[in-house]
Amino acid sequence: MPTLGELERAVMETLWSASGPVTARDVQEALASRDLATTTVLTVLGRLERKGLVTREREGRAHRYRSVASREDHVAELMRDALDAAPDRGAALARFLGTIAADERAALRKLLD
Template sequence: MLTLGELERAVMEILWSAGAPVTARDVQDALAHRQLATTTVLTVLGRLERKGLVTRERAGRAHHYRTVASREDHVAELMRDALDAAPDRGAALARFLGSIPEDERAALRNLLD
């Protein structure tokens, strides 16, 4: 199962929210409250690229980064991975359904119909 560290998740949130490819500087500016070095941001973006979550393209002197999949696609993949790891998928699904609010169970019923 692909796991993300806290900083990787923060960077992914920025990329998902951007709506267009962004530079490492854009990411660094969005995380200004953390006072990260440019090299740290580039390292995280490189890790995300190696994990297959981000692509980069050269535009002038800078690289522009974008996500490979939407936030929803990523969450769906995590859910599939979690189910694949369960020895009893039915039991895991039952526990999951028992843990979510009724309105979300109703939404699932509607999607299944």
């Protein structure tokens, strides 16, 4: 799973929060507090597309972008990658479980049952 920089994460959050495909201008407006140029947004969207996280479709003169997978799918893949990197998966899982709240552990137990 490719790693994301801060701006890439912000763009992905915008795509994940959108109700459908969005234009670069839509992303730029959603991230207005960052005062980004349209070319910067297009560059980031292009990088995300090359990383396989975003697809685009032409609509008139513009493109519309959407995420390939949901936020939850992305996080699950990151978790899987982290476990794959651990020489002792059981120990890594045990450490992880020791860091999460009791209600999250209960939710995990329920999901496993």
